[in-house]
Amino acid sequence: MKTKTLLRISLILVLASLPLTGFAQEEVEAPAVAPGDPGPWIYTFWGVPYTVPGYWAAEGDVKSSVEVGFYGTDVDGSPDMAAEYYDTSSGMIGDATVSTHQDWGSLYFMGAFQSADTNAGELDFDIKRMVRSHNSYESFIQRLGHDPMSNLEATSTNGKVVEHTDFDPDQQYDLTYSVLSSRTEFQLPSIRALTLGVEFNEQKREGHRQAFTTSHCDTCHIKSQSHALNEKTEDGTLDAKVAWKSGFVKGSFTSRKLTYGTNSVQATFDDNLHPELQLPVFDNRMQYDSDVGAIPADMWPNSNKDKTRLDLVLNNVGGFTVTANGVWSTTQNDYTGLQSKYKGYIVSAAKGWKNGWRLRWRGNVYTIDNENVFVPVIERPSIAGPHAGQTYSDVYGQTFDFVRMSALNRDVFESKVDLSYRFGRKLGTLRFTWDYDTIDRENYEVLPGEFTTTTNLLGVSWRTRPAKGWQLEANLKYAMVDNAFSLIDGACSTLVSGAYPNPWNPETPQYFDFHEARIADTTASASNWGRADLRLGYSTGKTTVFGKYIYYDGDNNDGNLTDWSRSSNTALVTVWSAPTENFNWFATYTFMDSDLNIPVCIPVFDG
């Protein structure tokens, strides 16, 4: 066996043994390979023994490289933003590749290692076009920072309104993110029309996050603690595609599982006390108290999702290219058993005529159906004061149990149509667009008596090459939204209650009185908006200059006291040049500004 071949095999084995993954699975004995056989190539990142192909088969066109060395880092001050995604360790660094193209197919193998947190790998192979596989892995860190909660002191520092406690003040919050993607396709020569695919994707986030819990009676007391994270999302997909000369049909099934390998944190509520009197007279206004002890908080439930998808493409239906697809999915929360269902269908058609006209249309309908949730409010009796022995509903005759109905439940229709005409090279192409969509919500009222948001977005664009080297594009869009998303009576409580001797006085207004007196409809969505952009480019072949400007202006005054508006400007200029074969350079400047106007409304209390 030649020295280079031995080196290549060693290289592959070293790459495969690098601590690239933490997902080694049960080892599978590889079949013996007769000398000269072209495989099989077996992916090793999962810990499966590697089977070397007949080395002489790889002697034709083989390229390999290895690069090793050292790296060092230095941090001054906080690494949280300067090195948000970077390792701050030092040590060895290296990468290696092996690639070959033979009669039997091709192979590409790459491994790059910096540290246990930062590394990458890739394996692609193709065996006589019958088996095609792309597999990659990458991991890096992310620093999340540590919120000292001092911003809670924005309006008050006396501890009566808000206070905060950090149980893990020295904890560094960060995580290691890794993603593994694998797709292999099988296509037999005897059935070329059929392609079978197998996919596996895995994303992991491991580390610690900052968990916040709230206790709100004596004061608003925010508590922080470390919450270990070991999150894993796994997707497995099987798909089959049958293609013919003028189209294809493809079906796929994906099963996803999201799991958290760590427990919830524990939280203990404060003792329910009157802020001034420091007596336990408000227990019937709270669901929890310190006497309940530690309870699970910051809970992350596991979930699973099954998705079925069908795609159909027909390249010529009366001269139109037609596509259609359907998606059906069910997502289940494993803790509560609650389900969310989605059904969606898309149809598109496009045709271009020789006289310069072109028409495209895309229609989409989908529904989201989430299950209702009954929320039984815990009613505690007061242990002291005028309401001792009575629950809140005993006193005020109201129960606060409720059925939560999802605001996401909806039937949606979306239509996008564009019609264009090409005048010629210099006069360019003129395009008109009309996007229409309606969101019909089952439960959520966006304005009084209105559950449906309807949007009409009209656009016109012109693209041309007025002279040699020049490109110009101008786009105008204007949207009209009927019943844009808003929160009815979300702010500005008009209640004027007068003065009462104490909170237990039967005449003293209660929280539900404050809320019922709110009159302002709040939003963060425009009911009218316009957008204009202009793009200009010039190229000499060796040098290209490109500029772009975008203006946006939107507002919403549809509701009572809504008064929302936003505008922005974005500009970009970039120059790229390659004055010689050996040298190229670029420079870019980008500017952006925005102005948001929105009302704020607070209730005014005396005492």
Next chain:
Amino acid sequence: MGGQDGYSRNMLDYTSESNTVMAGAKYTKKDKLELGMDLSWMQAEAGLAPFELSAADYVATHPAMSYDFSTTNTNSDLDSTRIDADLWAKIFFRPNFWMRLRYHYVDYQDDAPYLYNTSGTYQFTAATVGWAF
């Protein structure tokens, strides 16, 4: 003991602005030398205009309020600058044998800390040798 006396309402004005300059150059002499440089400077600031929520009708008939919104708007201030410089060289001793040098510098300045001061610099230096066969 008092109760609620209506509401106080103001319009908030939140503005933001960012400027970014990026530049890069690359020189290649086949199988001899490769030099590269990427530089960027990003500056962004945002802020909320002062607001009072003075509840004028209420204050006219009551003692001064115990809350103070005079500096609340500053909690939304953002003002940061980031400089990123990446320099690298690949020096070929032979077409299939080379040395690669890389230096990466990041300077992040947080001039209006939001949660805490996140200012800091990061430097990365690496030297490797490579062989193709």
